[in-house]
Amino acid sequence: MEEPMVQFINCFEVPAGREDDFMVVHAEINAFMASQPHAGYLGHRLLKSLTPDAKYRFINFVEWESPEHWAAAHGPDFLAMVSRPDWAFFTSVPALYDVAYEGTP
């Protein structure tokens, strides 16, 4: 695996049956981010639980060069967008992380 500087991880609770709606939100956020300057963005991955009853139906990982790059990409415009009332059907737990340990077979 490559070694990211920092990972922004967001765990999403999505009600059963709303997965497609969540993917629409995810696509809109992607389109917004792609339309902005986003220096330091290294890539991201959205994971979906194999079973629908997982507490977090989706977990998103975004790799950034630094916490400062992450903060610069999440300004007022971004916050206004993700606060849309019609997106309130899911809740999320976001935080920044770095690697504490890495293991191989």
Place this chain on the structure above:
Amino acid sequence: MEEPMVQFINCFEVPAGREDDFMVVHAEINAFMASQPHAGYLGHRLLKSLTPDAKYRFINFVEWESPEHWAAAHGPDFLAMVSRPDWAFFTSVPALYDVAYEGTP
């Protein structure tokens, strides 16, 4: 990034000040897993939040070839170990995931 078949993700709530105790637990689990046959294990990464007030102080990712490989590695011996009363200071939210979307700069 390489493309795993399935990811086992575990989000850990660890009380402030117990991070070192958690790392001891993590090391014991690593030692146990290394002592077992674990076909299908592809690697793992433990992430730690940059700030101590994150809901999940640690998030662990383990890549497996399949859900069946994961299940085979988490039998009765493993469950007995992780149920130790002296490890009850943290709680966790585990589930299996696969990739729903991948983005690049």
